[in-house]
Amino acid sequence: MTNPMDLAQDIGFTEGEVFALCEKFGVDFEQMKEWYNGYNLNGTAMYNPLSVVRAVASKRFQQYWTVTGTYGDIDDLISKNFDGLREDIIRMLSGNRVPVDVDNGINDLQTFEDKEQVITALIHLGYCAYDQDTQEAYIPNKEIHTVFYKAVKKSTSDGILQFMKLSEDMLDSIMSGDNERAAGLIQSVHNDFVSSIKYNDENSLSCTVMIALISAFSYYHRPIREFPTGKGFADLVYLSRKNHSGRPVIVVELKWDQGADAAIAQIKRKQYPESLREYSGEILLVGIDYNKKTKKHSCVIEAFC
Numbered sequence: 001m002t003n004p005m006d007l008a009q010d011i012g013f014t015e016g017e018v019f020a021l022c023e024k025f026g027v028d029f030e031q032m033k034e035w036y037n038g039y040n041l042n043g044t045a046m047y048n049p050l051s052v053v054r055a056v057a058s059k060r061f062q063q064y065w066t067v068t069g070t071y072g073d074i075d076d077l078i079s080k081n082f083d084g085l086r087e088d089i090i091r092m093l094s095g096n097r098v099p100v101d102v103d104n105g106i107n108d109l110q111t112f113e114d115k116e117q118v119i120t121a122l123i124h125l126g127y128c129a130y131d132q133d134t135q136e137a138y139i140p141n142k143e144i145h146t147v148f149y150k151a152v153k154k155s156t157s158d159g160i161l162q163f164m165k166l167s168e169d170m171l172d173s174i175m176s177g178d179n180e181r182a183a184g185l186i187q188s189v190h191n192d193f194v195s196s197i198k199y200n201d202e203n204s205l206s207c208t209v210m211i212a213l214i215s216a217f218s219y220y221h222r223p224i225r226e227f228p229t230g231k232g233f234a235d236l237v238y239l240s241r242k243n244h245s246g247r248p249v250i251v252v253e254l255k256w257d258q259g260a261d262a263a264i265a266q267i268k269r270k271q272y273p274e275s276l277r278e279y280s281g282e283i284l285l286v287g288i289d290y291n292k293k294t295k296k297h298s299c300v301i302e303a304f305c
Contacts, residue, residue: 038140263287
């Protein structure tokens with residue numbers, strides 16, 4: 001899973017094989033891709049055979065493989081917050097990646113010495129994917145994301161419970177258009193949870209926003225970065241899940257030292273909402289700015305109908 005060499009195409013089902021199965025049995029390939037894709041071994045997109053076969057047989061997309069896996073052992077390690085492991089899991093849950101050194105990985109699930117060995121074990125077991133070029137771990141697909149998200153929501157850790165409450169408040173503040181509250185919550189996430197993220201570009205800011213909105217996964221798909229819209233690319237777009245289709249699309253534009261109003265103006269000037277009409281009747285425009293001098297965030301939220 002970290003260095004498959006010439007065995008990459010034999011570890012699971014390739015995308016071509018999955019596409020052929022979907023066509024033969026009348027299964028939605030795009031949903032199959034969202035649920036079970038995400039592993040990339042030497043440039044080969046890889047799917048878990050067990051999950052694909054069960055999804056094809058039942059024509060239902062849900063969690064299959066991880067129900068019978070060894071996640072219980074890993075869950076115990078995460079709950080102990082080994083060397084900041086929980087924070088890295090939340091970063092990956094939000095759609096971000098975390099650097100990891102896999103060279104010292106072990107497989108006995110008992111004698112871990114640091115969080116990188118735990119994350120490496122998660123990669124070996126398939127619960128995380130690994131980008132060999134950037135040496136980063138990430139959560140590969142919706143099936144695995146569902147497992148981790150449930151684990152975090154069920155956590156009894158005061159720190160995790162407090163963070164999830166903050167994230168729920170963040171989503172509520174966007175839905176209600178509370179600019180000051182949203183800005184304050186983003187500030188709290190950056191100060192108290194992801195202060196290790198060094199602000200040096202808009203990508204750093206987007207990582208913080210994605211973490212702050214992790215509770216959105218109850219209603220939305222994972223955020224899409226650089227979503228092609230109108231005359232440009234929106235920094236972050238949240239599209240609702242099918243069973244929550246009544247929720248508005250959330251479009252987030254980020255700025256540095258220009259003011260949140262400038263972010264909203266760019267969304268309108270480049271006609272981002274016009275390309276999102278097909279997804280929802282209502283669109284929420286969210287402009288977020290970070291002032292490098294004051295080290296404060298500002299936020300403007302507008303409904304676009």
